[in-house]
Amino acid sequence: MERLTESTDTQSALRQPGAILLISCYELGHQPIGIAQPMGFLEQAGFAPTGLDIAIDDLDEAALRLAHFVGISVPMHTALRLGVRVAELIRTMNPTCHICFYGLYASINTDYLLQKLADSVVGGEYELPLRSLIETLDRNQTISLLEGVSSRHQVVSPSLQRGYASTVPYPIPSRRGLPMLDRYARLEEQGAERLVGYVEASRGCLHRCLHCPIVPVYDGRFVLVPESVVLEDIRRQVQAGATHITFGDPDFLNGPGHSLSIVRAMHGEFPRLTFDFTAKIEHLLKRRALMPDLRAQGCLFVISAVESFSDSVLNLLQKGHTGADVIAALGMLREVGIALRPSLVAFTPWTSLDDYLYLLDMVETEDLIDATDPVQLSIRLLVPPGSALLNQSDIRRFLGALDQAGFQYPWTHPDERMDRLHQAVSEIVEASAKDETDAMLTFDRIRTAAHEMAGRRVEPSTRPIPARPDRPKPPRLTESWFCCAEPTTRQFKPLLTKGHGEI
Numbered sequence: 001m002e003r004l005t006e007s008t009d010t011q012s013a014l015r016q017p018g019a020i021l022l023i024s025c026y027e028l029g030h031q032p033i034g035i036a037q038p039m040g041f042l043e044q045a046g047f048a049p050t051g052l053d054i055a056i057d058d059l060d061e062a063a064l065r066l067a068h069f070v071g072i073s074v075p076m077h078t079a080l081r082l083g084v085r086v087a088e089l090i091r092t093m094n095p096t097c098h099i100c101f102y103g104l105y106a107s108i109n110t111d112y113l114l115q116k117l118a119d120s121v122v123g124g125e126y127e128l129p130l131r132s133l134i135e136t137l138d139r140n141q142t143i144s145l146l147e148g149v150s151s152r153h154q155v156v157s158p159s160l161q162r163g164y165a166s167t168v169p170y171p172i173p174s175r176r177g178l179p180m181l182d183r184y185a186r187l188e189e190q191g192a193e194r195l196v197g198y199v200e201a202s203r204g205c206l207h208r209c210l211h212c213p214i215v216p217v218y219d220g221r222f223v224l225v226p227e228s229v230v231l232e233d234i235r236r237q238v239q240a241g242a243t244h245i246t247f248g249d250p251d252f253l254n255g256p257g258h259s260l261s262i263v264r265a266m267h268g269e270f271p272r273l274t275f276d277f278t279a280k281i282e283h284l285l286k287r288r289a290l291m292p293d294l295r296a297q298g299c300l301f302v303i304s305a306v307e308s309f310s311d312s313v314l315n316l317l318q319k320g321h322t323g324a325d326v327i328a329a330l331g332m333l334r335e336v337g338i339a340l341r342p343s344l345v346a347f348t349p350w351t352s353l354d355d356y357l358y359l360l361d362m363v364e365t366e367d368l369i370d371a372t373d374p375v376q377l378s379i380r381l382l383v384p385p386g387s388a389l390l391n392q393s394d395i396r397r398f399l400g401a402l403d404q405a406g407f408q409y410p411w412t413h414p415d416e417r418m419d420r421l422h423q424a425v426s427e428i429v430e431a432s433a434k435d436e437t438d439a440m441l442t443f444d445r446i447r448t449a450a451h452e453m454a455g456r457r458v459e460p461s462t463r464p465i466p467a468r469p470d471r472p473k474p475p476r477l478t479e480s481w482f483c484c485a486e487p488t489t490r491q492f493k494p495l496l497t498k499g500h501g502e503i
Contacts, residue, residue, distance in 0.1 A: 013068045014138040020049040021067040025082035027055070027075065029185030029479025030198035030246060031178055034073030034103055036233075040171035041127045047134060054086065056179045064093050069134060071100045077213075077382060080105040080407055087117040098137060102126040105407070107158045107217045108386045110150050112404040121150040124158025124217055125203065158217050160204070170225075172232050173199075181237065185479035187244040187274070189300065196477060197237030198246045201230050201262055205250045207280065209305070210318045210393055211345065214250055216386040222254045230262050231269075238270055244300070245275040246477070252277035253287050260290065267297040274298040276477075281306065281321040284329045295336045300475040301371075302333060306342035309362045310355040313348055316393055323362075330366060339474035342368060344376040347422045349398040349411050353454050356421065360447050370473045374442040378429040380422055383409040421453045 013019055022039060024032035035051040042049045052060055064070070070090055074080040080101075087099050100120040101113050107123025114121060120143060122129045129148030136143050143151050148159030186193040204222035208215050234245055245266070252259050259277070266273060275297075281304050284291070308314055309323040321329075326342075333340050346359060363372055384407055389395050398411040413419045425446050432442040451458040 012138050012140075014134060015047065016068075017048065018050060018063060018066040019068040020047055020071075020134065021063055021069070022049050022051050022071045022073065023083070023086060024051070024053045024073045024079070025055060025086060026079040027053075027073075027198075028248075029055075029477060030196070030248070031175060031181060031184050031237075032073060033173060033198055033200060033248065034075050035178060036173035036175045038071065038102070038127050038130050039174040039176070041131045042134065043174050043176075044169075044171040045131055045135060047138075051177050053179055054082070056183050059086070059089070061093060064090050064097075067094065067097055069098045069100070069137065071102055071130060073103050074101055074105040075103040077105060077384070077407065079103070080109065084113075084117065084405075091117065100130070100133065102130055104213055104217060105384070108213055108384050109404075109407050110155055111385070112407070114150065114152050114155070119151065122148060122158075123150075124148060124160050125223060126159075128161060129159050160218065160221060160223060170229050172229055172236070175236070175240075181241050185477045187300075187475060188473075188478050189475040190472075193478070194243045195241045196244045196246055197234060197240070197242030198248055199230050199233050199237075200248045201225055201227075201252065201259055202249045202255055204254075206254050207251070207282075207320065208318065208388065209320070210316075210388045211307075211381060211383075213382075213384060213387070215388045222250075224255060224258050227258065227262055227265070231265055234266055234273075235269070238273065243273060245273060247275060247277040249278060251279050251283060253279040253283040253290075256287055256290060260293065263294065263297045263299075272298075274300045276301045276303065276475075278303040278305075280304060281319075281325050281329045284333070285321075285325060288332050291333065291336045291338060295338050299338055301339035301341050303341045303343060304329070307345045308348070308351065308355070309359050310351065313350050313355065316350055317345070317348075318392075327366065330368075339371060340368075341371050341373075341474070341476065342376065343379075344372070345379050345381050346377050346425075347380040347413070347418065349381070349395060349413055351413075351418065353415060353417055353421070353450070356418070357450055357454060360443075360450060363443070364447075369440050369443045370471075371476070372439075373476075374429045374432055374439055374446070377443075377446050378422065378425045381411070383411060385409075417453050421450060424449045424453070 022035045024035050027034055032053050039049050039051060052063060072083040072086060074083045083101065090097055090099060098119045099117060100122060101118045102122040103126060106113065106121045110121045120133060129146065132146050133143055133149050136146060143149055144153040148156065150156050181195045181197065185196060187196050202222050202224050204218035205214050206220055206222055208220050279302055284304060306326050307317060307319055309326065311322050314322060330340050346356065363369055383389055385402060400410045402409050428442060428445050428449065448458050
């Protein structure tokens, strides 16, 4: 639907309490900025949206039935898979509600979402188009010509316009009504846990790694959030109890001047506040001179998309680094006292069984077991619609037909043992997440499964640190799942009990 019936009240339908509902399905254990940012824009325009984070709270059926407009935030694959189920339930409970998917994974799955569930899709820099969409619906006008808004009548490119002209204040993310920070993932450091806030200083990325979902949308561009907005958002989260901040930028070192200015100002105001950020191995080495300063400002750890230790796989993904570069970055960060937490793409069509065994060897010998969430050892290359891999690699020979409902092209490894190993490792990882199994014990189970798949004797580990719960561990966030992983049975189950469906 495009048009909303006017209310008999003096206010239009979309200005009634509960009329606009923004839903987050999963944001890596953080209080969802995918709700907070658009809420700030909408409140500035005089609307009163409410937010619902189903990763924390139960699905509110009364709120779904009341809403005239539901926006579903899908910044990652896991969130999209869950968000589609939410939309299915909304269509059953409230068939005339306008459903909008917004965020990175909405952009790259626009066609399917519009065909099946969505009335509109907004991607890229979504706050302004989302606000324009709601304002247009509020005036009961057509949405087919709005910049950055795709509808069933017209699919358009995502907008990359960020914020307002200098004469209009850029709104601060609004966290009103969201669950408190103590209900989200915490920082675990030296046996203690602390509350964590989350901000983004930029979106998009300068680079074009072939498997990255950012590339089809931003195409080598990135945009900045005003420093004053980021700092005020940090200030408010510190007031809410945060003593650690995660910078969720795809790469915090795309704009090092902007990033350093923010962390220096943050440290000046809150000298005991710590933080983490994400950056490419390539950037960590290129900006190595900045690392002592970042550590002095409170940086505890860096997340980096290591992906693989196989140079051939890294080259095929056009990652811009080698296995040796990873070791160099690891050593450089350790010298200044910053931990490296790698993310991986452990299974690709080009990753051999020997490559996987080598990956496990490197994780163990470089003392990265406790720094690597077990789910990382199960991550399978995701090939979504529009992926740059489709045109710039030899991947098509491994692919099946597009699985639109799964939002990816399924692929088969030329060595069937790798597909069987992936299934075995995934089962080990999901079970360990459910039971909160120690990372070293989980690693040993994965290592055993990989060696048995290769028909090799499993040699006893020679690692110097025993798998005991009280051993020193690098700092980490307590959320162990990952953005491109499939949802777990536990994540899906509450949504399936609300209606029909099977896992």
